[in-house]
Amino acid sequence: MFTGVSDAPAAPQVAVVVDVMRAFTVAAGAFRRGAERIVFAATQEEALELKARNPGRLAVQDGPPVPGFDLADSPARLREPDVRGRTIVQRTTAGTTGALAVADAGLLLCASFPVARATAEVLRRSEARTAAFVITGDDGRAAADLACAEYSAALVRAPATDPGPCPARARRSGAAARLAEGVRRGWGGVHPEDVELCLAADVDPFAMAAVRLDGRLVLRPVS
Template sequence: MRCTYTGVPGLSSNPGATPEVAVVVDVMRAFTVAAWAFSRGAERIVFAETLDEALELKARHPGWLAFQDGPVVPGFDLANSPAQLRSLDVAGRTVVQKTTAGTTGALAVAGARLLLCASFVVAGATAAVLRRERPSAVTFVVTGDGGRAEEDLACAEYIAGLVSDGPVAPGPFVERARNSGGAARLAEGLRLGWEGVHPEDVPLCLETDTFPFAMAAGREGGHLVLRPVDAG
């Protein structure tokens, strides 16, 4: 399996080349939150392109929840914190998610035949789906820091190793994420008292192979929708 690692800017520079198979990685925190939402019974996650679109979708569909990243925004139910998600009832519900990195990366490769969204908590299951599909090439989209986020690259390389080499020790990859700029920014947010950051967010984002499902996105009713898929 030939692996390519790129950021959203790299995709934008070649708009006519949508990858056949793409794995979009956002460890801190969008796709860790998404995985936790599915583990707690959420039915699906609809990716919004803007904050306004997310709130409009929530307003049109009573019972839907809306998640965003960054500082808490009025009208949203969660500021992208996997730890704070545990206090929400998401069972059977649709979540609308808008983040700067993860959902933007997924929307950038929405035309892929197979589009998986990943973080460490679903890394093993994501690798299992890729082994089952046996693609000749996979594009890993590193969403954070303009394609330079060490935590996302480490997760992508861990998944690629699991596909190509079989059992791979997660420790070195997790340690790279632990020492990443993304983890440092969340720690700084805690120090500054940001409302949308929880002390357990980074530890939850660094858990590996927590859930037995992968997450695949596809077009439904004009929106890009994420759902859990059996890793087999």
């Protein structure tokens, strides 16, 4: 089942929330670099409040730079700060919003191309008969997110599936074009390498699962 955020079931047995460009590519990069966990926030104000209560946390926001936020929602810019052992508070228009919409799922995974194969492996082991793939971009029509979702779904059935055609579709997507335009215009929070990092399939050996903890939705890597 492939659905947009607004049409997603409130509490599916399994939900895979997909944001390729760029929230969950950033999340995967943060875990690759040693971040401990990511706490999702519904608003900018909530994100800054969560950071203020815990000064060691780093806050991530998409779009132009916002005062109080430490990191841009950019996988390339994430290479600059040391995130080892840190908790990151993440608020984005598409990805984290989509995850919060299905927070009551029995199993909630967040996906992008870097973790697509590991995500499929978790789905295979779960033996779930159905899963709701939540396409977070463009009101459920984002070509990059759909390509990643279809690739992960195909891997569940056939682990030898070649990723090639799906990242190629994402490269031609409107989201990739917008990022490229942002680079040309010099927009803050965008890096020339972002698109390529978002298209790098299966580079991480972990999936990313979100669970409720102390009233918050918290994302962690799972092997």
